[in-house]
Amino acid sequence: MFGYVLRRFAGAVPTLFFIVTIAFFMIRLAPGGPFDLERPIDPLIMENLNKAYHFDKPLWHQYFIYLGNLLQGDLGPSFTRRDFTVVELFQTGLPVSIKLGSLSLSIALVIGTFLGAMAALRQNTWIDYAVVGTATLGITIPTFIIAPLLSLVFGVMLGVLPAGGWDGGSFRNMVLPVVTLALPQIAIIARLTRGATIEALRSNHVRTARAYGLPAFVVVVVHTLRAAILPVVSYLGPTAAALLTGSVVVETVFGIPGIGRYFVQGALGRDYTLVMGTVVVVAIFVLVFNLIVDILYAWLDPRVRYD
């Protein structure tokens, strides 16, 4: 197993390199640059700026400079937030996004699997219909509607929770953004769990467990749910990576200082280093969580072994 993890890490390096390379050249393909302001800049200043940020060198040279810096953990200065380096921006923003993301993920996991399993065990009863109906609704209503709606109802009209802001991550400020992030995930996980549980309940080995007079609890928990959780585990890899690296919508609507905004802001402002930094961080999260999922999967399902 240890050898497998090591090999996977070794395999992740070229993947990361590949992603960085593509992203680097793609953002440069976009027209414009970080210093194209509405008011033209004095040519002399422009020249100095270009020199300072190596824009006077050929693109391939800039690429290697970036790679060199990246290897030293230096993501460069931000172009649009001149007082900060990209690393500094992530140091303050990433913990916020991770906190929000992991909370919503945990809540979604607990509630989603519970609802999904309940629906499957009571298939074709009102419980099942209620869960499936609500889940479908949860998937179809986009976050950019739920977020302002929650903010409006609980923040403005009822006034029970702050309509926005972070306040250093106080509990009251986290409730609405966490709920917004968790709702669609609860819906997806509930549907996944329901489908997998129904399939597992019909499987031959569950029939065997029933034929041998095992108590209902053992049949359901030991022989059904462990098999049913497998597709959910697969789903969790990319989802965890996406949630933990922040959400543009939620951070914008609730005014939260996470890193989700940086992707959009960086891309619009041609903040090359910020975009690249976001790409690197998201890529690392995706690679790490996929590895965690694979290990978890192998632990749950002995048929999957990696040595």
Next chain:
Amino acid sequence: MSDLSEAVLSIRGLKVDFETNDGRVQAVKGVDLEVRRGETIAIVGESGSGKSQTVMAVMGLLASNGRVSGSANYRGQELIGLSDKQLNKVRGAKITMIFQEPMTSLDPLYRIGKQIAEPLIHHKGLTAKQARPRVLELLKLVGIPDPERRIDSYPHEMSGGQRQRVMIAMALANDPDVLIADEPTTALDVTIQAQILTLLAELQKKLGMAIVFITHDLGIVRRLADRVYVMRYGEVVEQGTTEDLFVEPKHDYTKMLLAAEPTGRKAPPADNAPILLEGRNVEVEFKIGGGFLAGPPMYLRAVDGISVSLQRGQTIGIVGESGSGKSTLGRALLRLLPSEGIIRFDNRDIAELERAQMRPIRKELQIIFQDPFGSLSPRMTVGQVITEGLLVHEPGLSAKQRDKRAIEALKEVGLDAIMRNRYPHEFSGGQRQRIAIARAMILKPKVVVLDEPTSALDRSVQKQIVELLRKLQADHDLSYLFISHDLSVVRAMSDYIIVMKQGKIVEEGPTDAIFGDPRETYTRTLMAAAIDETKFRQAV
């Protein structure tokens, strides 16, 4: 066989209904049967006869849309109508069951030791630790080699036969009075089948439980059962001792079942018949694993240097167990798989031909598969299915001409022309296999590879398909490569037989020679397992 008079399980007027979208389906229509202590009864019938549903109802395992009525009495206790909780005191302890699907009946996520221990833990109140010696003892009893090591295996680390032994161990854990075996050997290779049947017979002798054997295979019935119930359309049509039933069957259906063993032989091809399809030193290798950072791949040689020559009008039977490479060989000879070696068809080397060059030849080389349910597209009408090949191979035909050919082809396989407007799911297994045959025959091929074409079918339907295939062969001077593990069918079809094991030919020769005087041990094992019942009875 102790006291035969005392019934341990008696079923009276048992009915099973299923509520479906098309209304109520009566699967079992009032069955009476009884099992006496220590005896073996067989419930025989073809698919859909209700034989499995009868016992599923008794065990409380019906699908959620199933309703049961009537009575099933275990030693004075009524089982029908019990709650799951009450029924759990009986099932798994006093009445146990093994299933048709050894590959999937065990939970893939847990070690077999834990699974065998579960009935002990929940019925006898043992702890996992206390159960372990008993589990070891059971594994020894069912003949699992090296039980101390195997107790910690996962199901996927065992073969089908071993998994069925594990199921049997589980069934015996609590010394049951009745063991229900629902087609326990159908999914297994013949030699493994024989081992499992022998094991069951021995265990019964030793432990004295009653066995209810559900099967469609009359060979098994004759070997094992004391009494037989014959079921059809949810009813018992005949019952009696095995001897009476085989010697003097009363009901027409029983007579038909007994006569359903494929009989007769095929007329040999002309002596001077030309060789049509020939393979020299054919090899097929599969790459397993390997890849970036995963180390070098492994190679599995599925077909290892095999030479065959098939004459016009001849049938070569290819026999072997699963994994012997017989299907792979059939596919390689039709160039459906990349292979090494020389393949000649109609005096032309086809091994090196490009896809486009192969296309006109494909018309002459057809294949029919085992699974009549999976091999027909569910979204096409039967007419579309069987004329699809014409679109490629005879693009000049008008829709009307194609339709005419479809009608001819359907008639030829004994189906009604009207059926071409219906969809495959509306047909039974045997009819679907006829449709698959029509799809191949419409192209007027010269060589047809038949890959277990009868294995998924009931015995009586098998016989009809065998007769149909023989008739088509005689009418069109076809050459067949007949791949099967079923020796009685192979015998009825083939002129020449090749016995394969692990990708190699272990023995080959004319059918009479192979069946009359098998030389290789492997062939003899196969034969003994499948055919020689007297030997089998002596062995038990």
